[in-house]
Amino acid sequence: MRASPASGRPGGRIVRFAAVGGVNTLTFSACYLALHHLLPYFAAYTAAFVTSMTGSFFLHTYVTYRTRPTWTKFLLFPLTQVTNYGVQSAGLVALVGWCRLSTTVAPLVAALCALPFSYLLSRRILRPPTRAGRSTRTGSATPAGPPAQADPAPQPGPPTRTGPPPARSGKPA
Known part of the structure; x- marks a missing residue:
């Protein structure tokens, strides 16, 4: 597919x-x-x-x-159902008790309100963020060591020049 x-x-x-x-x-x-x-x-x-x-x-x-499924993901997955139940239950009580919504319609509205919570938690459990040193989706590994320095530290001793030598005049120094 x-x-x-x-x-x-x-x-x-x-x-x-x-x-x-x-x-x-x-x-x-x-x-x-x-x-x-x-x-x-x-x-x-x-x-x-x-x-x-x-x-x-x-x-x-x-x-x-x-x-890929793992045992850890499988054992954590019921947390999505507990969250879904909790958000739907709280939503149902609030919609019926405070908003006076019909008990026929309120469960559907509460279920729709719970969807973002369920989605975010299931995404967190089933697609955890990648950590440094682990493979990414494309298969390339991220470096595990400290970041490389952009400029090397200055070395003791006389300064080194880069570029062309300075122009000389005819006078002795």
Whole structure:
């Protein structure tokens, strides 16, 4: 699969993030509805949540951020869900209690408000900033030592001249 020209830009990444979120929502709903007939509702909910979160991790890793999954990223990824839940819950309470928004519409608005927080945290976990001495995206390594000096330190002794010698007059010095 070849990347589209917009795929490397943040706007393309945000579109992919939203698309993966949509797939994640459909995955959760399908798992929950299928398991609800076999398990008690809370067990079905939990299994669907874990399944969709695992799928979301791999989709965001490969599709949204185009990076490799690691165990560290996998173990940190649930923090995005906790953040999403916290922001959505606070938003829901504020929208219904303070803004008097309908309880039917408020969850959707709260979910939209939580998207930037979820995106920024998932980007931080799945695409951590590169450190000095590590490879960059293009594969070239950054130097690990101290920066090179632009001008060497002056050496003790007589000054050295550069350029042509001074013009001599006919008089002795």
